[in-house]
Amino acid sequence: MIFGIGIGIQFTSGAGIRSLISQLLSSLRSRSTYYENEDDTRTILNDLDKSSSCDNILLLIAGQSNAKGSTEGLPSESYLNQPIPDTYIWTGSQFDQLEVDVNNGSYTNKHGIELNFGYLSQLNRTGKVYIVKVSEGSTGFVDNRWNPGDDLYNELVNDSNAAIAYLDANNISYYFSGLYWNQGEQDTVQGPTATAEQYNITLGAFVSGLRSSITGASNMRFMFTRLSEFYTVRTNTNDLTRSRSVIVRARQVLANTEISNSELINQDDLTHTGDQVHYDSASQNILASRVFSLVNNEITSSNLLEKASILITPTGYDVGSINAIKPSETPFADLTFTRNTTATRIGGDGYITDEAVNVPRISENVWLFEPQATNYATYSNDLTQPFYTKSNSGVGALPIVTANYSISPDGTQNASRLQCDLNGGNTSSDHSYVFNVGAVTGNDGNVSVYLKNNESGSKVVYFRNTFGTIDNVTVTGTWQRFNISNSDTRGLYLGLRGNQGNSDTCDISVYGIQIEDNTFATSIVPANGTSSTRGGEFSSDSGDSTMFNDSEGVLYAELSGLTTNGSNRIISISDGSNNEAVRLKLSSTSNRIDFEIRDGGVSVVGLNYTTSDITAFHKVALKYKSGDCALWVDGVERSTSAVAFSLSGLNELALNQGEGTNPFYGNLKCVAIYKEALTDTELQCLTS
Amino acid sequence: MTYSSNHHYKKYNFNSKEEAENHITNLGTFEGEGGEIYPLHRHTIVKLGFLLIEDAIYDEDGNEISPAIHSDKYSVDVLWKELPVGELDEVLFPEGWSEKELIGLENYKHNFYGYTYEE
Numbered sequence: 098m099i100f101g102i103g104i105g106i107q108f109t110s111g112a113g114i115r116s117l118i119s120q121l122l123s124s125l126r127s128r129s130t131y132y133e134n135e136d137d138t139r140t141i142l143n144d145l146d147k148s149s150s151c152d153n154i155l156l157l158i159a160g161q162s163n164a165k166g167s168t169e170g171l172p173s174e175s176y177l178n179q180p181i182p183d184t185y186i187w188t189g190s191q192f193d194q195l196e197v198d199v200n201n202g203s204y205t206n207k208h209g210i211e212l213n214f215g216y217l218s219q220l221n222r223t224g225k226v227y228i229v230k231v232s233e234g235s236t237g238f239v240d241n242r243w244n245p246g247d248d249l250y251n252e253l254v255n256d257s258n259a260a261i262a263y264l265d266a267n268n269i270s271y272y273f274s275g276l277y278w279n280q281g282e283q284d285t286v287q288g289p290t291a292t293a294e295q296y297n298i299t300l301g302a303f304v305s306g307l308r309s310s311i312t313g314a315s316n317m318r319f320m321f322t323r324l325s326e327f328y329t330v331r332t333n334t335n336d337l338t339r340s341r342s343v344i345v346r347a348r349q350v351l352a353n354t355e356i357s358n359s360e361l362i363n364q365d366d367l368t369h370t371g372d373q374v375h376y377d378s379a380s381q382n383i384l385a386s387r388v389f390s391l392v393n394n395e396i397t398s399s400n401l402l403e404k405a406s407i408l409i410t411p412t413g414y415d416v417g418s419i420n421a422i423k424p425s426e427t428p429f430a431d432l433t434f435t436r437n438t439t440a441t442r443i444g445g446d447g448y449i450t451d452e453a454v455n456v457p458r459i460s461e462n463v464w465l466f467e468p469q470a471t472n473y474a475t476y477s478n479d480l481t482q483p484f485y486t487k488s489n490s491g492v493g494a495l496p497i498v499t500a501n502y503s504i505s506p507d508g509t510q511n512a513s514r515l516q517c518d519l520n521g522g523n524t525s526s527d528h529s530y531v532f533n534v535g536a537v538t539g540n541d542g543n544v545s546v547y548l549k550n551n552e553s554g555s556k557v558v559y560f561r562n563t564f565g566t567i568d569n570v571t572v573t574g575t576w577q578r579f580n581i582s583n584s585d586t587r588g589l590y591l592g593l594r595g596n597q598g599n600s601d602t603c604d605i606s607v608y609g610i611q612i613e614d615n616t617f618a619t620s621i622v623p624a625n626g627t628s629s630t631r632g633g634e635f636s637s638d639s640g641d642s643t644m645f646n647d648s649e650g651v652l653y654a655e656l657s658g659l660t661t662n663g664s665n666r667i668i669s670i671s672d673g674s675n676n677e678a679v680r681l682k683l684s685s686t687s688n689r690i691d692f693e694i695r696d697g698g699v700s701v702v703g704l705n706y707t708t709s710d711i712t713a714f715h716k717v718a719l720k721y722k723s724g725d726c727a728l729w730v731d732g733v734e735r736s737t738s739a740v741a742f743s744l745s746g747l748n749e750l751a752l753n754q755g756e757g758t759n760p761f762y763g764n765l766k767c768v769a770i771y772k773e774a775l776t777d778t779e780l781q782c783l784t785s
Numbered sequence: 786m787t788y789s790s791n792h793h794y795k796k797y798n799f800n801s802k803e804e805a806e807n808h809i810t811n812l813g814t815f816e817g818e819g820g821e822i823y824p825l826h827r828h829t830i831v832k833l834g835f836l837l838i839e840d841a842i843y844d845e846d847g848n849e850i851s852p853a854i855h856s857d858k859y860s861v862d863v864l865w866k867e868l869p870v871g872e873l874d875e876v877l878f879p880e881g882w883s884e885k886e887l888i889g890l891e892n893y894k895h896n897f898y899g900y901t902y903e904e
């Protein structure tokens with residue numbers, strides 16, 4: 098879709114991406130037996146659309162008078178003569194909203210491209226514009242103002258780094274769109290001519306210096322103007338200046354071929370203020386539109402949604418299959434899925450519900466993968482069963498239990514009622530509770546239960562396991578799940594004890610008692626008369642060799658662990674063996690994320706980052722390229738490696754380490770594969 | 786060789802824990818990079834151990850008054866997946882397991898969620 102904007106310029110926009118999102122969702126919907134959670138997937142896809150996920154733009158502006166702005170007066174457009182919405186300019190210690198004659202860094206009543214650039218951005222995009230502008234009239238390389246180490250060069254470096262540090266400190270993500278450079282005139286009016294002939298080399302050194310000195314600018318885009326043709330035939334100067342201007346124009350063209358990631362902007366069609374040097378207001382606005390077009394097109398063309406070769410979100414699935422949203426045509430890149438038993442999940446309506454054998458689970462809107470678990474509580478809901486001993490001592494009353502009393506988290510009336518009364522007893526000898534002490538012997542384990550207060554307010558309830566780990570829990574009018582993990586969890590006590598908590602009576606609903614030999618609480622495995630087992634979950638075999646690049650690429654996932662440690666839980670791309678693999682691990686070391694590359698059966702790259710809590714969601718990207726690997730977590734490059742390697746035969750995305758072991762157990766919002774090593778800017782956007 | 790698309794739920798009794806673990810190991814394992822042993826199969830196996838026949842008796846504080854009585858057999862439940870099928874369409878269970886199969890519903894203590902064990 099093309100749409101018009103101010104001053105008669107048109108740009109392509111994110112509309113094409115929105116069309117792509119609709120097409121992807123439509124394809125997935127048409128081929129999936131089960132399809133849900135589309136809104137969340139739209140959010141994920143929109144986030145991968147870099148023009149929205151990395152909304153903010155950082156632009157550097159530098160040069161001499163035409164960069165600064167030497168127009169004949171204020172812009173005629175009223176919308177440029179007021180604060181520019183969502184556009185900010187660096188003022189030395191902070192960013193202030195951009196406004197002509199207040200802080201736009203130009204001469205009084207004059208302006209450069211900054212006003213219309215900001216206006217066009219707020220018209221076409223959703224993010225903010227951050228501008229750093231360093232400019233001064235009649236300055237060049239020849240007079241030692243812009244060469245590396247010169248005063249204006251240093252000012253540009255220092256201001257840029259300060260502004261970037263400010264954005265980082267305030268957690269403002271941005272797309273570093275590059276430097277707009279408008280200069281050259283001074284190197285024509287001041288000799289010697291030999292210096293003008295070196296202009297391309299001087300300019301190259303200038304750009305190279307900036308790229309090594311400004312934070313995150315190692316491949317900064319360099320957008321620069323070519324002297325206008327009218328400048329070479331000026332009538333108000335001498336022959337030497339005119340001849341040097343021809344030379345500089347030619348060297349600017351040459352520089353564009355010599356400087357990487359550069360764009361030369363034509364100005365020949367622009368008009369001046371009458372002095373044959375400075376562009377008028379309309380021309381500055383046209384220049385702004387040209388720079389904006391370059392920036393906007395770059396963002397659109399590097400769209401992370403378009404670039405992904407495989408993309409998996411929690412939306413479409415079938416029996417035995419997690420359906421990839423991308424590719425949307427055959428060959429698809431669906432993950433196979435197996436689980437030998439029924440399992441429970443929290444559905445879109447918020448209730449616990451069953452999912453059949455081999456049907457993957459979207460629980461609370463994310464993919465859920467769990468290990469095998471057995472619930473040794475033979476009645477998970479019914480406290481009236483003999484499995485639970487009703488006990489009282491001291492002045493405590495025998496607890497009263499009622500089966501099928503209230504609506505449980507699964508939406509049916511199957512929760513038990515537990516009424517306890519200490520009758521004022523406040524010693525450890527006074528109790529009124531139910532217990533079971535012998536469900537599992539001698540294993541690491543976890544006991545969990547859903548509780549809700551049947552009365553108004555909240556009650557502190559005595560909840561412990563057999564070996565005395567006590568967790569006095571506050572039960573409210575909302576269902577909550579409580580759990581105790583312990584090295585020897587065999588059973589549970591639930592009710593009131595005189596020396597614990599401050600409740601004398603309680604009337605609570607109880608559901609989903611689970612005593613399992615995992616060290617953390619997994620989804621409830623309902624039991625009614627026997628212990629009950631849920632099978633482990635395994636998923637693999639996504640993609641083929643055309644969807645991976647042995648030489649370079651990115652494995653991205655937004656994920657969380659079910660527990661802070663335990664086994665290695667791995668997502669990988671590999672050749673299906675232990676020989677060639679790129680692995681993302683939730684490590685057995687507490688809260689750690691690992692990035693491993695195996696080449697020729699040997700581990701050649703091992704990077705890691707320890708999060709504060711791996712059970713919270715994190716966005717993780719592994720960039721792999723021989724000699725250039727990086728681990729990105731939550732918008733920050735955490736670790737790098739320059740080790741050389743030569744991967745071959747990558748042909749499979751799997752939720753295990755490649756050959757089937759160390760399956761991934763956790764929550765997953767998104768997995769994406771890229772066949773190229775994304776830029777730092779893209780990786781920052783992807784993981785922010 | 787064709788494989789059964791159905792799962793098959795079976796119960797087994799072994800004379801010892803070691804005998805049970807040998808049977809499970811013989812289903813196929815391999816050693817991971819760190820020396821860990823992984824199964825090669827995707828069956829779901831639950832080692833139930835020596836099942837409780839008679840509950841222990843506890844006082845109100847959870848102290849054991851009389852001990853529980855356990856079976857002298859080591860029980861294992863298996864949910865078989867994708868077993869091979871013979872020429873007569875019969876499911877072929879791994880060698881040595883049929884001899885250990887427990888027939889009958891006595892001492893029925895465990896289930897795979899979503900399944901009902903039948904003789």
